[in-house]
Amino acid sequence: MNFKFFKKHLFITIFWIVLGITLWLNFQANDSKYDALLQTIAILFYSIILTYYLTEKLLPKALQKKKMKQFLILSIFFILTLSIFNSFVFTYISVSSKKPLPVHFSDQIPILWKGFYLSIPASLLIIGTACGIRFYQEHGKIERDHILLQQDHLENQLKLLQDQVNPHVMFNILNHIHILLKKDTELASFLLLKFSDILRYQLYECNKNEVILENEIQYLKDLIDVEKLRWGNEIDVSTSFAIMNKKAMIAPLLLVPFIENAFKYVSRVPDYKGFIKINCSENNNQIHLSIENTYAKIPIQSKHVGGIGLQNVKKRLNLIYPAAHQLNITENGQLYKVDLTINLSST
Template identity: 30%
Template sequence: MNIIVIKIFKKATLHLLFWFMVWFFFFSFFSVGSTNENFIFWFSSILSTISIVSSYVFVYHLIPGFLIAKKEKLFVLYTFYAVIFIVCAVLMTVVFGFVFFYNLEYQKMPGLTKNSGVILVCVFLIIVLTSAFKILKHNYKSLDEKKTLENKFLQTQLQLKEQELKFLKMQIHPHFLFNTLNTLYGFALKKSEKAPEMILKLSNLLDYILYQVDKPKVLLQDEINHIEDYISLEKSRFQDSLQVVFDKDVKDTQIEIAPMLLLPFVENAFKHGNQIDGVLKVTMYVKVDENELNFRIENSAIIKENSKNGIGLENIKKRLQMLYNNQYLLEISSEEKMFKVNLKIAI
């Protein structure tokens, strides 16, 4: 209640100050050439009253009720009525001074106070100013509300995208974990001496996909390091039946990308790749050239008709669209005994 009272008090104070300035303007303007301060006082007070009533009729009734409400014909009609009322009121004010202060001696009246045209211009000027202020205030408020609605809409869209992105990440977790744990399971069956080293690398990978993936950006070098750990795990599983080439040309170690952006492509190559002549071949290349990241990966594969991409590859396509919009190019192609992915991202 206190805040409402304060607002009302401030508004009333501003209105009183404005109308006092209007009255003072009338008093100063029409007192030119007159020594009858009593007459000028009442004359200015009556004109101020006409201006106040007319202005409030326009500001609080005609403009919001008809002009803003798109009822232009009614607004013009009622404006015409209001103009007639104002003209009659001004003429009656002149007659009031003529009769009660100058005893019907028209020539003794100050020149400005008996000029109906000047008086009407002054009154209409005040009404136009207040009406214009009302319209400007309405337009500003409408723009502000429109901007607020747009911001809420954009914020809602952003929240939806964030939720969708989280959903995609949640899909990546179990998908990637399942494949990695299968690799470790194979080593456990073989009771390999490399199992402790594999568990350590797997632990690093788990930390990355469970915790680091929630960050909006990670260092490209971290992504590369985890790709190398994953390759190491796969090498231990495939032994001599795997040939991997991983070339890197990254000079700036501070470049950041979205987490788990490249790793799913690598995983897809090992999971869906096929051994040809007893060997699975995987070739990878990462290069940062000016403001562009280039990533290319190829793997040997037996292409089947109507074959579909895995969950990981579909998810990464959606993530790329959400995270980089039109600032990336993804090309996926299948040739004879070879599956290729070429990704370019503006960074």
């Protein structure tokens, strides 16, 4: 707290010290040390009061409410006010010490007017510099707050998208187990063990912004094993994983929807065996996922799941890897292909 206070007031404090020394040296060249000190203290004190109210009270409100035109008008008024004050100080301390002033105030006006005119550049410099320093600080604070708000919004959006993936995956696996319990209890028991591994990963790992790539790949392999058991000999599934840097980091559950989508839409028609080919590789912190499957326009599992997956993952890719990914999806009525490249070092 003390450091923030010191950092906030450091530049303005240096400015006032430099201004005070400059004023004193300037006045001392023409007046006695006492008169020079008196003028310096008076002008410095009044300048600090005016600029404090202007920069600490009015400027933040003007920036917040976007009323900078009104603030500019008030700043001009404050510059004129400071110039009038400086004129009186100059006239009644500096001028009066050299020669007697006219008795009547009306006769003093030409002297005051001259002092006012000569004080405008100095007043403009004082208030302009003080406002400039404060504007820089306040604008920087607003920008930082805006970035934090954007970051919070993105994190909340990512959390929402990720939370949509989790029940989606869990629903599919539980549905498989439910079906197998009626057909093959031993196989259902094996799937329950797989399910516990998958659930453990999602509960303890997927609440992080990034996970170890090796763990994410193992999670994908478990899901693929579940799907293989689910479909048995009805489809051919081939996989290839070549991960060079197993400790690389990746956003969790980012690749799952593509694999789920392949099993969801793979063709399964009489006298024709559909296939799914999954290739995933990583080299130099760049991951490449390629999926190819025979394609059926009506998804096999449409009665069980909604179309959350691909829309979800596209949004997540744009949020997490906005300029570090390439996604190409093509289909020709028979084959469905996904080609995804992510530069993991860009997060």
